[in-house]
Every structure is written in structure tokens, then in C-alpha cells.
Amino acid sequence: MVGYISNIYVGVYTVLVGMVITFKQMFKPRVTHQYPYQYEFERKDNYREIPIGNRGQLHNRVEDCIVCNKCAQICPVDCIYIDSRKPSGGRGAKLWESMNVVHLKDRKQIIGIVEGDTKKIEPDTEITINQTVPTGQTRKVSSNDVDRIVERKKVTFYMDRFDIDMALCMYCGLCTEVCPTECLTMVDTLQGIEYSEFDRANLNYSFVKPELYK
Amino acid sequence: MRQFFGIFGNLSEVTVGSSKPLAGLLLEILPPLPAFLEEYEQLLAMITACGIFVGVVPLIPLVLVLAERKVSAFIQDRTGPMRVGPWGILQTLADGVKLLFKEDLIPPYGDRVLFRLAPYIIVCFSLAAFVAIPFGAIDLGDERYVFIVSNLNIGIFYILAVSSVIVIGIIMAGWASNSKWSLLGSLRSAAQMVSYEIPVGLSILSVIMVVQTLNMQGIVDQQDGGLHSWLIFRTPFSFIAFFVFFISAIAEVNRTPFDLPEAESELVAGFHTEYSGMRFALFFIAEYANMFAVCAIAVTLFLGGWQGVLPGIDILGGLPGFVFKTLFLVFVMMWIRWTLPRLRVDQLMNLCWKYLIPVSFFNILGVGIWMLIFGADTMDMKSLGPSLVVIVIAVFILLKQVFKGVSGTKRETTPVPSS
Numbered sequence: 273m274v275g276y277i278s279n280i281y282v283g284v285y286t287v288l289v290g291m292v293i294t295f296k297q298m299f300k301p302r303v304t305h306q307y308p309y310q311y312e313f314e315r316k317d318n319y320r321e322i323p324i325g326n327r328g329q330l331h332n333r334v335e336d337c338i339v340c341n342k343c344a345q346i347c348p349v350d351c352i353y354i355d356s357r358k359p360s361g362g363r364g365a366k367l368w369e370s371m372n373v374v375h376l377k378d379r380k381q382i383i384g385i386v387e388g389d390t391k392k393i394e395p396d397t398e399i400t401i402n403q404t405v406p407t408g409q410t411r412k413v414s415s416n417d418v419d420r421i422v423e424r425k426k427v428t429f430y431m432d433r434f435d436i437d438m439a440l441c442m443y444c445g446l447c448t449e450v451c452p453t454e455c456l457t458m459v460d461t462l463q464g465i466e467y468s469e470f471d472r473a474n475l476n477y478s479f480v481k482p483e484l485y486k
Numbered sequence: 487m488r489q490f491f492g493i494f495g496n497l498s499e500v501t502v503g504s505s506k507p508l509a510g511l512l513l514e515i516l517p518p519l520p521a522f523l524e525e526y527e528q529l530l531a532m533i534t535a536c537g538i539f540v541g542v543v544p545l546i547p548l549v550l551v552l553a554e555r556k557v558s559a560f561i562q563d564r565t566g567p568m569r570v571g572p573w574g575i576l577q578t579l580a581d582g583v584k585l586l587f588k589e590d591l592i593p594p595y596g597d598r599v600l601f602r603l604a605p606y607i608i609v610c611f612s613l614a615a616f617v618a619i620p621f622g623a624i625d626l627g628d629e630r631y632v633f634i635v636s637n638l639n640i641g642i643f644y645i646l647a648v649s650s651v652i653v654i655g656i657i658m659a660g661w662a663s664n665s666k667w668s669l670l671g672s673l674r675s676a677a678q679m680v681s682y683e684i685p686v687g688l689s690i691l692s693v694i695m696v697v698q699t700l701n702m703q704g705i706v707d708q709q710d711g712g713l714h715s716w717l718i719f720r721t722p723f724s725f726i727a728f729f730v731f732f733i734s735a736i737a738e739v740n741r742t743p744f745d746l747p748e749a750e751s752e753l754v755a756g757f758h759t760e761y762s763g764m765r766f767a768l769f770f771i772a773e774y775a776n777m778f779a780v781c782a783i784a785v786t787l788f789l790g791g792w793q794g795v796l797p798g799i800d801i802l803g804g805l806p807g808f809v810f811k812t813l814f815l816v817f818v819m820m821w822i823r824w825t826l827p828r829l830r831v832d833q834l835m836n837l838c839w840k841y842l843i844p845v846s847f848f849n850i851l852g853v854g855i856w857m858l859i860f861g862a863d864t865m866d867m868k869s870l871g872p873s874l875v876v877i878v879i880a881v882f883i884l885l886k887q888v889f890k891g892v893s894g895t896k897r898e899t900t901p902v903p904s905s
């Protein structure tokens with residue numbers, strides 16, 4: 273009998289304890305992110321880490337593109353459209369000479385001519401760059417800060433059109449692998465994954481900058 | 487014809503004390519009818535009063551479904567539906583419209599007639615319970631008109647009777663679906679509802695002993711005059727009876743922790759597994775209307791009905807007060823749902839037969855003794871003092887234990903082993 277009554281008592285009060293706890297929980301702040309609306313919150317400090325090697329939206333840094341057409345040729349779904357044209361100076365005419373692009377780890381880049389071997393970067397050494405943009409300056413950076421050094425090839429073509437239809441792209445990444453100047457990359461920030469559109473035509477990205485080739 | 491309708495003749499006149507039902511109010515305030523309809527005016531007033539309830543009651547689930555989702559979200563630190571309309575308030579409407587346009591599937595080899603009939607039976611009898619619940623009152627002249635469709639003399643008995651018919655609809659749904667989950671769910675539901683009718687009936691009985699009437703408006707009339715005259719405080723045993731009633735009511739409307747008939751992890755969705763489209767929505771309407779109905783009954787029987795909180799002052803009285811109290815109980819139901827896990831079948835039956843039913847018998851005995859000693863059945867509140875003392879002491883002991891329990895459940899941080 274005592275066991276029976278204490279059973280009821282324990283049952284009642286443990287249920288009440290549980291209810292008090294859930295009631296307190298009701299006034300705790302929400303943890304849900306209203307993602308597309310609380311946009312800035314997501315952006316802050318790259319809140320959503322994009323893993324390295326993420327396959328997202330393609331981006332072409334056209335300043336480095338030599339219009340070699342390799343990406344358009346390797347693309348399995350043919351979604352890169354390139355139109356190009358030779359400059360009027362005849363055979364051998366160049367729009368610009370080759371130089372190096374030093375990509376730093378904080379996503380900045382320095383364009384210039386690197387002294388020494390650019391293929392191998394030893395750790396804890398200084399790399400001297402004779403900058404071409406703006407001209408005449410020399411900059412020294414520690415090789416620990418350098419992500420990679422790319423050769424910016426001579427440009428011998430005007431680029432009239434460089435379109436990527438991201439609605440067609442299947443994110444195989446082949447185009448980024450063949451690109452000799454590593455100017456065609458996949459964006460590894462939040463922007464690389466947030467580009468949904470209501471109109472499919474808006475997914476056709478045009479990267480060409482005609483003012484570069486004046 | 488006239489003789490036939492004659493039986494409705496004085497339905498709008500049934501009075502308890504000086505109160506008249508809603509049909510009487512309609513006859514009073516609506517313009518007079520054309521001459522050829524005059525002999526049916528009683529009947530038309532009744533039908534209009536019913537129509538008001540049938541029109542309003544299906545809107546209750548619209549609110550409650552959203553409330554349920556919001557409460558569950560808040561308890562789990564989420565936000566709930568936020569997209570449709572401001573703060574997501576139109577979500578249920580959108581869901582309803584979606585369900586309207588869904589295909590109405592009938593499983594092959596099922597019983598087509600019973601399958602179509604079952605949701606209507608369930609909805610009809612859940613709505614039928616609303617007929618005898620007084621929602622509020624208004625004083626016009628020296629008459630008091632109560633918002634009740636039919637002021638039945640056997641009000642609470644009628645409600646118990648019609649709400650038991652729902653179980654037939656559930657069994658029909660389960661049988662006609664020709665699906666093992668539906669059948670198991672409906673059988674569980676039948677066992678559960680039949681078992682829990684008993685503690686519901688017994689705890690209502692302990693109230694009826696005090697008020698000595700079955701008429702719902704009569705019960706409310708006896709709780710006139712403020713918080714202290716509510717039946718829950720009249721004897722310490724009716725205080726227990728309220729909780730017995732509430733627990734069994736939760737079980738009777740098949741809600742967590744007693745939602746075995748629709749246990750998702752075992753039975754997909756229970757007796758309405760095979761239903762789709764608007765028929766499924768009807769089950770939902772019935773479930774939430776039922777929930778509202780049992781809470782309204784609990785308010786009427788124990789928490790003063792539409793009577794106000796303070797004597798003389800009309801705070802929390804009338805229709806808004808009644809709806810507020812009912813919605814509070816509905817909230818408690820949701821709160822319990824998101825606190826407690828589901829019981830096993832044997833635990834469910836244990837709780838009913840080994841705990842609730844003996845406790846309700848004990849209650850009836852106790853109320854009888856209390857009436858003999860203190861006279862709890864009279865309105866002059868002689869019994870109130872001693873009963874309040876007992877209730878306050880019991881609640882105090884319980885709450886002390888509860889807060890000890892709450893502070894004892896602080897999250898313990900396990901020390902990180904240092905290497």
C-alpha cells in the first residue's frame with residue numbers, strides 16, 4: 273500500500289519536474305537560422321564553412337585568361353562558350369607579355385615577375401617580386417604566406433565572349449584542371465553556393481571584360 | 487408535419503433558473519419571420535444556432551494546429567512555421583487548401599462504403615459534443631441567454647454518450663482500410679477509449695454528487711461568484727478528480743503520451759494511415775475539435791465554466807473568459823505532449839486500471855464523506871475552508887519536491903581527464 277501511494281507520488285512529481293523543465297525551455301532563444309532572410313548572419317565570419325575542394329559556381333578571372341579554349345574543349349556538356357579574335361598586328365602580336373601572379377593565402381594577389389624558381393617554393397624564404405601593376409615597385413613576401421605562384425601567359429587573343437551556362441554545368445571540375453593559368457576556378461566562399469535564380473537565363477554567366485583589351 | 491415539429495416546440499424555452507439557450511436569444515434579436523414561416527420559427531432558430539456552432543467549430547483546429555506546431559517548436563528551441571503569412575499564421579490554411587486538392591485514394595480490397603463513412607461519423611460525433619457546452623452568457627433585460635445550442639437536462643451524460651460513439655468511427659476506419667497498421671491502431675484506440683471512459687465517468691460522478699444536476703448550465707450556475715466557488719476547490723477530492731479527469735481526457739482524445747493508436751514508430755499513422763486528402767483533414771479536424779471539447783468540459787465541470795475569477799467583477803468571465811480557460815488547458819495538453827514520451831500498451835492499461843480507476847473510486851467515497859461532514863453540496867461554502875487547507879498543504883509539499891527535482895537536474899559537466 274505504501275509502495276502504491278509513493279508510486280503515485282513519484283509519478284506525479286517527476287511529471288511535474290519534466291513539465292517545469294520544458295516550460296523553461298520555451299523561453300530560451302531560438303537556434304533556428306531563417307537562412308535566406310538572416311543572410312548577414314550567415315555571412316559573418318564565413319559562418320558556414322565551405323570545405324576546401326568544394327564544387328560550386330565557376331569564376332573566371334579574365335585578366336589571366338589566355339583564351340586557349342582548353343576549358344571549352346574538355347567540358348563534357350559543352351557549357352562554356354568562347355569567341356576570340358586575333359589582334360591586328362599580324363603573326364606574333366601580343367596583348368601582353370608573360371609574368372607571374374603570386375596568390376597569397378589571404379586571397380590577395382600580386383602581379384609581377386618573380387625572381388628565381390617559381391615552380392618550387394621553399395618554406396621560410398623570401399620571395400622578391402618586381403611588380404608590374406603598379407609598375408616599378410619591388411615587394412618581398414615570406415613564402416609562408418604564398419599560396420601558389422601561377423604564370424600569367426602572354427595573351428595573343430582578344431576575348432569577345434566567355435559565357436558559362438551554370439544551369440548546364442555538372443560541376444565535374446575538369447575545366448578548372450586543364451586551365452593553364454589557373455584563372456578558371458570554383459568559388460569556395462558562400463557565394464559559390466548561393467546563386468539560385470527564378471529565371472534560368474540568369475544562370476548564364478558572362479565573364480568577358482571588353483575594356484581589358486582596348 | 488406540424489405535430490412532428492411540435493416536439494421542437496419548447497426546445498428554445500428549456501430553462502434552468504432564469505437562463506435560456508442560444509435559440510431563445512436568436513428569436514429575440516433577429517427580425518420577425520414572414521407569416522408562413524412563423525409556426526416553424528422555433529425550429530429555424532434551433533437550426534440557426536446549430537449552424538453557428540457547425541460553422542465556428544471547424545475553425546478551431548485551424549488555430550490549434552498552428553498553436554501545436556508553435557508550442558512544440560518553442561519547447562524544442564525552434565521557430566515553427568514562419569513562411570506562409572506573417573509569423574506563419576496562414577500555414578494551416580495553406581495545408582488545408584493543399585489537402586483539398588489532393589487525390590482521394592481508397593485502398594483496394596477495403597470496404598469502400600465504411601471507408602468513406604468513417605471520417606464523417608467521427609467528425610459528426612465530435613461536433614455533437616459541442617451542442618451541450620455553455621460557452622458564455624449575456625443578460626438582456628431580466629432574461630439571461632446562455633450560448634448553448636441545447637440546454638439538455640442530461641447535458642454531461644449526453645456528452646459522454648456521443649463522445650463514446652467516436653470509437654465506432656475509428657474502428658470502421660481501421661477495418662475498412664484493409665491494412666494491418668490501421669486495424670492495429672483502431673483496435674488499440676478502442677481498447678484505450680473504452681478503458682478510459684471509466685475514470686472519466688467516475689471523476690465526473692464525483693462532481694455530479696456535489697452539484698446534484700447533470701445540466702451543464704446548472705453546473706456552471708453553481709460555480710457563480712468567483713474563484714473560490716469553482717468545483718475544483720469545493721472538496722480536496724474534486725481537486726484530485728480534476729487531474730484524473732484531465733489525464734483520462736488526454737488518453738481519450740489519443741494524444742501523447744497516450745497516442746498509441748497513431749504511434750508513428752510502430753503503426754505509421756494508426757487508423758488513418760490509408761486516408762488522404764480531405765478525408766485525412768477531417769480526422770485532423772475531429773482530433774483537435776475533440777481536444778477543445780474535452781478541455782471545455784473540464785473547464786465547465788471544474789474551473790467555473792464561463793463564470794469570472796473574482797466575485798462581482800467580470801474578469802475572465804463570459805465567452806472570452808471561457809475560451810481563455812479552455813485554450814489554457816489545451817496548451818497544457820500540448821505542453822504535456824512535448825514533455826512526456828509515449829507509454830507502452832501494458833503501461834497504458836496499468837495506469838488506467840491500477841491507478842486511475844481506484845483513485846476515482848476513492849474520490850467518490852471521499853466526496854461522499856466530505857459532503858456528510860462539511861456539506862459540500864450546498865452553495866454556502868462551508869466546505870471551502872477545510873478543503874482549501876488540505877489542497878494548499880498537498881500542493882505545497884508537491885511543489886517543494888518538484889523544485890528540488892528541477893534544481894537537481896542541472897546539467898553536470900563531466901571533468902575533462904587531464905593527460
Ligand code: SF4
Nearest residue numbers: 347441442444445447
Ligand atoms: S565543371 Fe562545368 S563547365 Fe567545367 S567542364 Fe565540368 S561541366 Fe563543364
Ligand code: SF4
Nearest residue numbers: 337338340341343451
Ligand atoms: S582554360 Fe583557362 S586560360 Fe584557357 S580559355 Fe579556359 S579559362 Fe581561359
